[in-house]
Amino acid sequence: SSSTTPIKATLFPGDGIGPEIAESVKQVFTAADVAIEWDEHYVSTEVDPRTNSFLTWESLQSVLDNKVGLKGPMATPIGKGHRSLNLTLRKELNLYANVRPCYSLPGYKTRYDDVDLVTIRENTEGEYSGLEHQVVKGVVESIKIITRKASMRVAEYAFLYAKTHGRKKVSAIHKANIMQKTDGLFLKCCDEVAEKYPEIEYEKVVIDNCCMMLVKNPALFDVLVMPNLYGDIISDLCAGLVGGLGLTPSCNIGEDGIALAEAVHGSAPDIAGKNLANPTALLLSGVMMLRHLKLNNQAEQIHSAIINTIAEGKYRTADLGGNSTTTEFTKAIIDHL
Amino acid sequence: SSSTTPIKATLFPGDGIGPEIAESVKQVFTAADVAIEWDEHYVSTEVDPRTNSFLTWESLQSVLDNKVGLKGPMATPIGKGHRSLNLTLRKELNLYANVRPCYSLPGYKTRYDDVDLVTIRENTEGEYSGLEHQVVKGVVESIKIITRKASMRVAEYAFLYAKTHGRKKVSAIHKANIMQKTDGLFLKCCDEVAEKYPEIEYEKVVIDNCCMMLVKNPALFDVLVMPNLYGDIISDLCAGLVGGLGLTPSCNIGEDGIALAEAVHGSAPDIAGKNLANPTALLLSGVMMLRHLKLNNQAEQIHSAIINTIAEGKYRTADLGGNSTTTEFTKAIIDHL
Ligand SMILES: CC(C)[C@H](C(=O)O)[C@@H](O)C(=O)O
Ligand SMILES: CC(C)[C@H](C(=O)O)[C@@H](O)C(=O)O
Numbered sequence: 001s002s003s004t005t006p007i008k009a010t011l012f013p014g015d016g017i018g019p020e021i022a023e024s025v026k027q028v029f030t031a032a033d034v035a036i037e038w039d040e041h042y043v044s045t046e047v048d049p050r051t052n053s054f055l056t057w058e059s060l061q062s063v064l065d066n067k068v069g070l071k072g073p074m075a076t077p078i079g080k081g082h083r084s085l086n087l088t089l090r091k092e093l094n095l096y097a098n099v100r101p102c103y104s105l106p107g108y109k110t111r112y113d114d115v116d117l118v119t120i121r122e123n124t125e126g127e128y129s130g131l132e133h134q135v136v137k138g139v140v141e142s143i144k145i146i147t148r149k150a151s152m153r154v155a156e157y158a159f160l161y162a163k164t165h166g167r168k169k170v171s172a173i174h175k176a177n178i179m180q181k182t183d184g185l186f187l188k189c190c191d192e193v194a195e196k197y198p199e200i201e202y203e204k205v206v207i208d209n210c211c212m213m214l215v216k217n218p219a220l221f222d223v224l225v226m227p228n229l230y231g232d233i234i235s236d237l238c239a240g241l242v243g244g245l246g247l248t249p250s251c252n253i254g255e256d257g258i259a260l261a262e263a264v265h266g267s268a269p270d271i272a273g274k275n276l277a278n279p280t281a282l283l284l285s286g287v288m289m290l291r292h293l294k295l296n297n298q299a300e301q302i303h304s305a306i307i308n309t310i311a312e313g314k315y316r317t318a319d320l321g322g323n324s325t326t327t328e329f330t331k332a333i334i335d336h337l
Numbered sequence: 338s339s340s341t342t343p344i345k346a347t348l349f350p351g352d353g354i355g356p357e358i359a360e361s362v363k364q365v366f367t368a369a370d371v372a373i374e375w376d377e378h379y380v381s382t383e384v385d386p387r388t389n390s391f392l393t394w395e396s397l398q399s400v401l402d403n404k405v406g407l408k409g410p411m412a413t414p415i416g417k418g419h420r421s422l423n424l425t426l427r428k429e430l431n432l433y434a435n436v437r438p439c440y441s442l443p444g445y446k447t448r449y450d451d452v453d454l455v456t457i458r459e460n461t462e463g464e465y466s467g468l469e470h471q472v473v474k475g476v477v478e479s480i481k482i483i484t485r486k487a488s489m490r491v492a493e494y495a496f497l498y499a500k501t502h503g504r505k506k507v508s509a510i511h512k513a514n515i516m517q518k519t520d521g522l523f524l525k526c527c528d529e530v531a532e533k534y535p536e537i538e539y540e541k542v543v544i545d546n547c548c549m550m551l552v553k554n555p556a557l558f559d560v561l562v563m564p565n566l567y568g569d570i571i572s573d574l575c576a577g578l579v580g581g582l583g584l585t586p587s588c589n590i591g592e593d594g595i596a597l598a599e600a601v602h603g604s605a606p607d608i609a610g611k612n613l614a615n616p617t618a619l620l621l622s623g624v625m626m627l628r629h630l631k632l633n634n635q636a637e638q639i640h641s642a643i644i645n646t647i648a649e650g651k652y653r654t655a656d657l658g659g660n661s662t663t664t665e666f667t668k669a670i671i672d673h674l
Contacts (some may be wrong), residue, residue: 076514084514110553111448127481132518138485142519144464148475175566177413177421181469182479208569212577215552216447229512232545233570240549 006037007293010062010260014072015043016267017277022072024279024330025286028305031334034290034298039066043074043085053088060092069260070289072282073267090123095252095260096150097157098123098231099288102238102248107311108320112241114219119238120161121231122154122186123252128228146182146227151189157253158190158225159197169201170194173210173226173234186227211237235264246319249284251292259292261285275325278317280306283333305336312336343374344630347399347597351409352380353604354614359409361616361667362623365642368671371627371635376403380411380422390425397429406597407626409619410604427460432589432597433487434494435460435568436625439575439585444648445657449578451556456575457498458568459491459523460589465565483519483564488526494590495527495562496534506538507531510547510563510571523564548574572601583656586621588629596629598622612662615654617643620670642673649673 013022029036041059050057063069074085089095098121104113131143155172162170172190176183187204194202205213207230213220214234218241224234239248245265252260263281271277283306290299309315315332316322324332350359366373378396387394400406411422426432435458441450468480492509499507509527513520524541531539542550544567550557551571555578561571576585582602589597600618608614620643627636646652652669653659661669 127512128515132516134518135482138522140483140518140522142481142483142516144479144481145472146477146479175464175569178465178566179469179479181471181477185475185477208573211548211570211574212581215574215577216581229515232512233548236545237548237552237574240552244549244553 004035006035008037008039008066010066010069011038011040012071014267015075016073016269016272018072018267020277020326021279021282024326025282027330028283028302028333032298032302032337051088053083053085055085055088063093063260067258068289068293070286071260071262073263073265075267093254093258095254096124097154097253098250099253100235100248100250102242104242105247105307105310107313108243110241110243112218115241117218117221117238118223119231119235120158120223120225121235122150122228125150126228144182146185148185148189151186155190155193155225158223159193159200162200162223163197167223169222171221171224172204173207173224173230174204175207177206190225245281246278247280249281249288251285251288259289261289275327276318277326278319279326279330301337305333308336309333341372343372345374345376345403347403347406348375348377349408351604352412353410353606353609355409355604357614357663358616358619361663362619364667365620365639365670369635369639369674388425390420390422392422392425400430400597404595405626405630407623408597408599410600410602412604430591430595432591433461434491434590435587436590437572437585437587439579441579442584442644442647444650445580447580449555452578454555454558454575455560456568456572457495457560457562458572459487459565462487463565481519483522485522485526488523492527492530492562495560496530496537499537499560500534504560506559508558508561509541510544510561510567511541512544514543527562582618583615584617586618586625588622588625596626598626612664613655614663615656616663616667638674642670645673646670
């Protein structure tokens with residue numbers, strides 16, 4: 001409530017529609033009387049030599065200091081000599097797990113109405129190592145790295161998440177029948193951690209089969225944990241089941257209790273500045289941030305307001321088949337608080 | 338017809354339910370008067386040192402001689418010192434493209450009724466290189482290889498396939514925003530080939546986005562071409578849209594006109610020998626083999642009989658919610674010929 005000292009949280013509005021949807025979050029949080037003081041940082045127009053990216057050193061430092069933040073979409077600028085912004089954040093802040101809850105939204109109809117799962121993606125290594133080279137002309141290779149350290153910590157995170165969120169099962173997703181050493185190590189770590197959680201059901205599912213089962217019957221899954229690339233693929237597939245990335249939140253977890261919640265959709269430059277963007281994914285990501293901060297009452301209050309506004313169906317942005325503006329939709333949520 | 342000299346084709350019935358579904362194919366082909374003489378080869382119980390696998394040298398030679406074959410499921414035996422049977426076939430026979438048409442079956446209801454696409458998977462390299470090692474304790478790596486040669490030939494196959502099958506669009510699936518060198522080379526090859534087919538629409542789609550779009554609206558896609566692992570994942574996802582691997586055919590294409598059609602589902606040891614297996618995937622794979630042999634009339638005749646039997650719904654195996662035996666379902670197809 002307004003009498004408590006505000007918690008400082010970093011806010012990256014991001015590019016394109018980012019500032020508009022960030023504004024929506026700020027308004028909803030203010031209306032819900034959330035005691036957060038935003039420490040806003042923008043993507044720079046120049047490469048900061050200390051980060052070798054368009055993210056400034058100060059903005060990264062802000063997350064490390066506040067230990068909590070919310071991030072809008074960042075378009076990776078075209079050109080050479082600097083790194084992708086999303087990857088810079090994950091690597092520099094050591095955000096080792098990417099958590100994406102994915103559930104059917106009441107009243108928003110897709111082909112599925114029975115989705116309620118969480119993907120937990122290793123976020124720092126695997127195919128995202130950045131190690132690639134040409135062997136000889138016409139022959140190139142990329143190196144996938146799997147370490148015991150990163151696999152253990154994401155596996156531990158996944159089982160702890162399952163336990164603390166009342167989830168019943170963890171599925172480790174892999175292709176160890178082909179990548180026996182890398183995915184094999186990942187699975188071995190999951191096996192080890194699973195032993196410590198006898199109350200959580202544990203299974204191993206080959207990625208191709210997992211994708212087939214997800215589209216046939218997503219209710220088979222609960223918590224899924226997996227290496228980086230599989231997480232990238234499967235989390236988008238799951239988002240597709242319930243309507244797409246405009247509706248699904250995510251949160252990146254780092255060491256020492258750092259959490260950077262993030263809308264993973266694009267910056268939609270075509271509709272930027274037109275008051276047409278759907279702020280749902282960023283709002284729901286903000287809710288994940290509040291839960292991380294243990295501001296559970298306000299998290300649930302805001303979450304219900306978002307869900308009920310969408311379920312009611314009176315105010316929806318164009319991507320959901322409606323004709324509300326961002327501000328109208330935001331106001332409807334505030335009215336539901 | 339029965340008066341022509343029969344074409345010799347290799348048949349690998351495979352393990353588990355393999356022999357039963359292969360018998361179904363033989364009966365349907367005989368009933369349709371297909372002039373094929375099957376050259377049957379079984380998976381051996383001992384490792385053949387010439388192939389370092391349970392596949393004998395003679396069986397591989399048979400495919401090379403006949404240039405055409407049909408393969409049932411092969412369970413990769415557990416143990417060390419020999420290679421996966423499926424991979425042995427692909428590598429030894431240089432089966433560079435795996436083609437999987439995927440379409441909604443009239444009368445067999447899933448959440449989708451608008452699927453009609455073909456995945457074309459590079460089948461020899463990528464993450465399937467077999468190159469893996471431990472760097473130091475707790476750190477392992479797998480190497481993904483992409484070559485210009487293999488990328489060009491699968492891209493060429495995909496565009497030629499699109500053209501000769503009246504398809505309008507080819508989508509190249511990749512993660513070149515992360516694997517710029519490997520997937521970048523793959524895309525460059527697709528770009529080059531696309532130039533030669535101005536009449537075919539061409540687009541590049543990032544794999545995560547592709548999976549999201551596939552589950553939201555599969556009608557967006559037509560022909561998809563991609564590196565090995567993405568093909569493994571996406572072809573199973575697509576199969577899931579229309580009911581699963583029990584219903585979808587595949588064909589592996591090699592150099593010099595070699596084609597090995599293949600049911601890609603498992604050997605289902607739990608129901609093996611019980612006359613319960615669904616032969617549809619192997620039958621439809623057989624149809625792909627007939628089309629490859631330009632036996633188009635018989636291919637269409639058999640194809641229609643399969644489709645109509647499933648659409649009629651009177652005879653369906655247990656996996657499709659019916660209670661017909663393999664032989665009853667096979668007889669129903671023969672009656673529809
Ligand atoms: C933009 C891209 C680099 C990123 C990724 O591949 O991780 C995105 O797809 C995501 O899932 O956050
Ligand atoms: C069994 C396995 C090795 C194989 C693969 O990964 O290619 C299978 O999934 C397939 O798609 O044919």
